[in-house]
Amino acid sequence: MKNLLIASTSTVHGGEYLDYLLPTLENHFASCNTILFIPYARPSGISHDEYTEKVSVAFAKINKKVKGLHEYENPAEAIENAEGIFTGGGNTFVLVTQLYENKVMSVLAKAVENGTPYLGTSAGSNITGVSMQTTNDMPIVYPPSFETLGAIPFNLNPHYLDPDLQSKHMGETRETRIKEFHAYNSLPVLGLREGSWLDVKGSKIILKGELTARLFQQNKSPQELEPGAELGDWS
Template identity: 45%
Template structure:
């Protein structure tokens, strides 16, 4: 299974997707037909145009899933699928409504590249339970694509020493998650991403890296280049045997 899961799509001082452009180009390989899923944001046309502009230097032809009466019908013709960021609840609701859960899962299992950023990265997990977003709409189910068997928390923020903010930190929220669930959670800091292929899972991006939370254990820090393949153990039955 081929995955590129970005914590964020825009980094400080960079244009949209610029910070990960080389990684995106490498992940795409010879893929030229990309289906973009814009449902995490309200302006589908504008969002798709932004992605098309960002990927034009790579020679990629971008089609918005919203341009078809049946969005799932566009999946088969694509070489890669990119699910953009925004509100995870709105995105997942649309994926279920348009029949894209099964369609994207089947396409990626067959070997197509799946790219996600932020909310789109959340969608690669079993559920959206570790999103940072407000539930502005109610999905019919919390079940997401399940392309990986663990949860991801994009835009992970470390506690700030001396902060006067009285709300829970991200680490405290993930601890609450583990009071009810026994699933690893990888906190992806800004500027980092996960790359999966050939049965391996690696971390890349900025030196800040990521932090892995497991129920009943102390968090573990990982830097760029870290091998995280062990997190793929227990992957869903629909995964491709080729990896």
């Protein structure tokens, strides 16, 4: 049975890395001694080692060890044998490119499908959708495919921001960008605000946190979903 936590962000305003999620993660990874961390997204271009160390410090607070996927000679085997998996945020294009280049996208999808506890934040959450096409990131590298894990039957837009009516910014809003996606694609998109996450158990998907999430469907008005709402496949 699938067992995922899919978070919009790793860090809420004024907090430390993963701190707002730690009580939930302690339960989520209760059966795990060591978490396999996938550092491929490299936020701000940091090294895999630096990123893994940052994650290790956070997980030490709940007495979990962390080992980076880049440390293994055989990454596919490491994923297959993992007790629990965390894919961190950064650039989704970089993350997806590395997963394909290391031939582990399908291996990771299978591990998640088979119930290995999984945590994603930001880019690591983006890849749980059907495709990465609703990421906010710049295409700084070119992945072999936009197709991702498909662990949930829709796409995500983490870090979703509502329009600021006081702002003088004249560029496109997140809602505008998602409408552009729906000019060519019928797949629903969930705008996940900061501090919110999805709790996935098998086919059941529950919105967690204190904020609503914004659901976008092709040729329909956006809909606000309340915390605790069960998300369907909207087919």
